[in-house]
Amino acid sequence: MNKLIKRLTGSRNFYLFLFTVLIIVIFQIAQPRYLSADNIRNILYSVSVTGILMVGIANLLISGNMDLSAGAVGCFCTILGCKLINLGVPWVLAVLMTIGMGICCGLLNAFMTYKLGIIPFIGTLGIASVWSGLGAVITKQASVTLTNEAFFKFGSTKFGIIPIAFLYVVFLCILYGLIMKYTKFGRQVYMCGGNRVAARLAGIKGERIGTIMMCNCSGLAALAGIVMASRMHLIHYQNLQDTSTMGAITAALLGGVAFGGGAGGMLGAFIGLMLLNCFKNGIDIIGCNEYVQILFNGVLLAAAMAVDFFNNLSRQKALKAKNAAK
Amino acid sequence: MKTKGSFFSTKYFTLLIIIVALLVIFTVWSKGQMIMPINIRNILNNLVLLGLIGIGACYLMLYGELDISAGAIGSFAGCICALLAMRMGIPSAIAAIIAILVGCVAGLCNALMINILKFPPFIATMSMSYILQGAGYMIATSQGISIKKLAFLNFIGDTKFFNGLVPVMIIITVLFLVVYGIILSRTQFGRTIYLCGGNRRAARLCGLNPKKLSYMLYINSAFLASVAGIIYISRVKTALPTALTSFQFTGVTAAILGGVAFGGGSGNMVGCTLGMLILAIFNNGVSTVGFNANYTKVFNGVLLIIGLALDAIAARRNAKKVVATSLASAKTGKKEETA
Numbered sequence: 163m164n165k166l167i168k169r170l171t172g173s174r175n176f177y178l179f180l181f182t183v184l185i186i187v188i189f190q191i192a193q194p195r196y197l198s199a200d201n202i203r204n205i206l207y208s209v210s211v212t213g214i215l216m217v218g219i220a221n222l223l224i225s226g227n228m229d230l231s232a233g234a235v236g237c238f239c240t241i242l243g244c245k246l247i248n249l250g251v252p253w254v255l256a257v258l259m260t261i262g263m264g265i266c267c268g269l270l271n272a273f274m275t276y277k278l279g280i281i282p283f284i285g286t287l288g289i290a291s292v293w294s295g296l297g298a299v300i301t302k303q304a305s306v307t308l309t310n311e312a313f314f315k316f317g318s319t320k321f322g323i324i325p326i327a328f329l330y331v332v333f334l335c336i337l338y339g340l341i342m343k344y345t346k347f348g349r350q351v352y353m354c355g356g357n358r359v360a361a362r363l364a365g366i367k368g369e370r371i372g373t374i375m376m377c378n379c380s381g382l383a384a385l386a387g388i389v390m391a392s393r394m395h396l397i398h399y400q401n402l403q404d405t406s407t408m409g410a411i412t413a414a415l416l417g418g419v420a421f422g423g424g425a426g427g428m429l430g431a432f433i434g435l436m437l438l439n440c441f442k443n444g445i446d447i448i449g450c451n452e453y454v455q456i457l458f459n460g461v462l463l464a465a466a467m468a469v470d471f472f473n474n475l476s477r478q479k480a481l482k483a484k485n486a487a488k
Numbered sequence: 489m490k491t492k493g494s495f496f497s498t499k500y501f502t503l504l505i506i507i508v509a510l511l512v513i514f515t516v517w518s519k520g521q522m523i524m525p526i527n528i529r530n531i532l533n534n535l536v537l538l539g540l541i542g543i544g545a546c547y548l549m550l551y552g553e554l555d556i557s558a559g560a561i562g563s564f565a566g567c568i569c570a571l572l573a574m575r576m577g578i579p580s581a582i583a584a585i586i587a588i589l590v591g592c593v594a595g596l597c598n599a600l601m602i603n604i605l606k607f608p609p610f611i612a613t614m615s616m617s618y619i620l621q622g623a624g625y626m627i628a629t630s631q632g633i634s635i636k637k638l639a640f641l642n643f644i645g646d647t648k649f650f651n652g653l654v655p656v657m658i659i660i661t662v663l664f665l666v667v668y669g670i671i672l673s674r675t676q677f678g679r680t681i682y683l684c685g686g687n688r689r690a691a692r693l694c695g696l697n698p699k700k701l702s703y704m705l706y707i708n709s710a711f712l713a714s715v716a717g718i719i720y721i722s723r724v725k726t727a728l729p730t731a732l733t734s735f736q737f738t739g740v741t742a743a744i745l746g747g748v749a750f751g752g753g754s755g756n757m758v759g760c761t762l763g764m765l766i767l768a769i770f771n772n773g774v775s776t777v778g779f780n781a782n783y784t785k786v787f788n789g790v791l792l793i794i795g796l797a798l799d800a801i802a803a804r805r806n807a808k809k810v811v812a813t814s815l816a817s818a819k820t821g822k823k824e825e826t827a
Contacts, residue, residue: 274793274797278796278797278800278801279797279800279801279803279804280793280796280797280800281750281796283608283610284554284610284737284740284750284792284796285793285796287737287792288737288788288789288790288792288793288796289789289793290789291785291786291788291789291792292785292786292789292790292793294785295782295783295784295785295786295787295788295789296782296786298782298785299780299782299783299786303782408614408618421608421611452625453622453625453626453629454622454626455622456618456621456622456625457618457619457621457622457623457625457626458622459615459618459622460614460615460616460617460618460619460620460621460622461615461618461619463611463614463615463618464601464607464612464615464616464619467601467605467607467611467612467615468605471605471606471607
């Protein structure tokens, strides 16, 4: 028992969890409606789309890369996917094709980064502008409405207050958590992010891992988009743009994923995601308008980066202490 | 003759050819609408904002960093100015100065986040742009604040010299471009930026202070963006919180098209100005020909990526050249030793 407590108090995720609970308690006191069944469902809904996006982006960050186009890619692929469904393509096939298109977009990002040598930060920003512009052009700035009843079940089935989309997120988090922690590939991703040169000298192909992670991120972004479309029964060209991408990055950083790569895990990222969405929903429910939320997007992003900065400091301190002890 | 020959082989010549080609193509395509006086005025109006934000972006990129909050800072400064002048009755000139100062404080916050908390510039300025956009909405709502009967703002926005051909804003912008260009190429301060951008460690070992420079450049970028914001509201007569958000990375695009290297250290104001011209003409041409704003977004993204790709290729070629020359010099050095 003592050992368990020691392990708990020693882990950052535990404090993050406590902080999340604290936020929930505060909002519950401020607005008793906060923990009603309806609102919990709302929170879980909002978690689900950002969550799928976040899984891809968090793993990409761990590998030491960056993709700011994830939201735009997700939206663009989903628009095409929804058009396919409306054309009569079976929805399972259409979903798979959407994810496939996402992966192609990821390949394009990887090509830009590794073959053309463009810094992913600014390159993917340019690409994001291309995809979101194209999305608007294709849909003529209207939303694509869906009528396929069978497809709606994919994203809008509910088990009590738990929407199925939330279960997808949980499943993905567990899956990727296991892959990253217990497989050779996962460890290689960490190593690539932690020290690229050392990874190369150890015989790890950094470009290949980067390419796989980028495709993975874009593919998951497409999945996020199609899940959202299935829940809302439509897709609009302004859905999932850079605010969603930044939201996902913020969640991952809050959860302890290192911005430069090489550290962090899916459990932390998941708690970070819950923290972010509980907070955003809380602000909404105590009656602040959407403008305040835009402001808080920025504040939270800065806060998340500050968390990352102090994480780094404490990691360095721990390393120094270890070296001194030796 | 020699100077002429060297001019034809420079990249300015290439950029000029691109500008002329774009003008010709779009003029033919739009059946002459492109070079109507009213459209040329549109281009110039756009160039004013692009120019001011572009100068700040160019300076920062020479130093090796970037600021994507410039558009948001400009919009926010516009909102503050309108708020002070219209709702609180402060004389518009003073309101404009206060708004510019507020913008500079935002720039200072960027620099603090980047230098003290070590945020990547990209994320720091992005969060700043969200914060300011939200704050701008809280001040002006999505309807904006309309501006009427303000002496100073009207002077900036409406006065035109030379039979109504040259608006005051153009003169201000050209003045800024020239002054900043001279500072960059002719003063010690300008050379400092190049040195810090090219090799920050070497610069520090030379006794320069890159950190101090970083503060100055971020504040400078915010200052120029605020000026752009105030010019914008004085022309359009409404302060909107999203007025300049489309300028998020146009400054970077302009600078990169004009040959400023992404990692910093090379490029200059002439190239940057030509890059701005290309961008302004291109954007205007695309809309004159009849594409809507969404296409402009697509083309801007493509242009940015093309610019970045060319920049990356040039950087690689340069690196190869450096390696080759150093290898060659090492060889000759050895020969001398053996001799």
